[in-house]
Amino acid sequence: MTTTLIYVMGPSGAGKDSLLAWVKSRTPLAARIAFARRTITRAARPGDEDHESVDEAAFERLRDGGAFALDWQANGLRYGIRETELVACGANGVVVVNGSRAYLDVAAARHPGLTVVHITAGLDTLKQRLAQRGRETAAEVEQRVLRSLSFRPPSGISVFDIANDGALEDAGASLQKLILDAANAVSGE
Numbered sequence: 001m002t003t004t005l006i007y008v009m010g011p012s013g014a015g016k017d018s019l020l021a022w023v024k025s026r027t028p029l030a031a032r033i034a035f036a037r038r039t040i041t042r043a044a045r046p047g048d049e050d051h052e053s054v055d056e057a058a059f060e061r062l063r064d065g066g067a068f069a070l071d072w073q074a075n076g077l078r079y080g081i082r083e084t085e086l087v088a089c090g091a092n093g094v095v096v097v098n099g100s101r102a103y104l105d106v107a108a109a110r111h112p113g114l115t116v117v118h119i120t121a122g123l124d125t126l127k128q129r130l131a132q133r134g135r136e137t138a139a140e141v142e143q144r145v146l147r148s149l150s151f152r153p154p155s156g157i158s159v160f161d162i163a164n165d166g167a168l169e170d171a172g173a174s175l176q177k178l179i180l181d182a183a184n185a186v187s188g189e
Contacts, residue, residue: 004182005086005111007099008175010119011148012075013129015164015171017049019119020098022172023179032093032183036085039068041078049098052082070110072103075144093186096179105154115182116159117175123148125165 010016024035039052041059054062059078063071071080081097099107101118108114121129123145130141153159160178164171 003086004094004186005114006094006096006117006179006182007104007107007111007114008096008117008119009099009101009104010164011101011121011126011151012144013126013133014119014121014148015129015168016098016119018168019162019164019172019175020096021049022168023096023176026172026176027179032187033179034085034095036081036095036097038098039080039082070097070099070103070107072100072106074100074102094179094183101151104157108154108157115178116153116157117178118151118153118159118161119164119171119175120161121164 008016008020020035027033037051038049039054039059039062041054041056042048042051044051044053056078059080062068062080062082067082067084068080069083069086071078073079079100086095097107104116108116126145126148127141130136130144131138136144162171162174162178
């Protein structure tokens with residue numbers, strides 16, 4: 001059986017975590033879809049994604065030991081997807097990864113044929129969501145939003161854009177359809 005990797009990315013504040021949680025909670029277990037759990041150098045907080053929290057030293061040991069299939073640094077944090085997540089999930093046909101735009105070229109090189117989904121939102125929406133999180137100063141929020149304008153996918157990589165400015169259900173249904181279609185294609189349905 002073929003495994004399809006779906007790489008979901010987008011700027012901070014676009015609502016990737018919310019969309020992925022929405023889709024995950026509404027995807028039938030029999031759908032042959034797995035959502036890879038990330039390892040992050042950030043303590044778990046209420047409302048955050050379900051991730052493995054480690055400190056910098058532990059992350060480096062894992063990385064040096066070859067534990068990660070994918071790993072990157074963004075916004076002062078380290079992120080990784082353990083090889084075991086992809087191997088264990090791979091038997092299901094489709095693996096969904098919450099990735100990084102800055103790491104897309106490396107992820108595409110390591111996993112040719114991955115499906116890339118770019119979650120977007122308007123500048124005002126991004127600013128509002130980032131300000132509501134309260135993690136950054138107004139200047140840091142502005143810098144993040146401006147960085148979102150500069151993203152261009154690497155040459156030769158097709159990207160599905162999903163706008164997440166309106167109701168979560170609308171963008172969630174679009175993402176879920178894309179993931180379910182991929183699962184159906186893998187299983188030959």
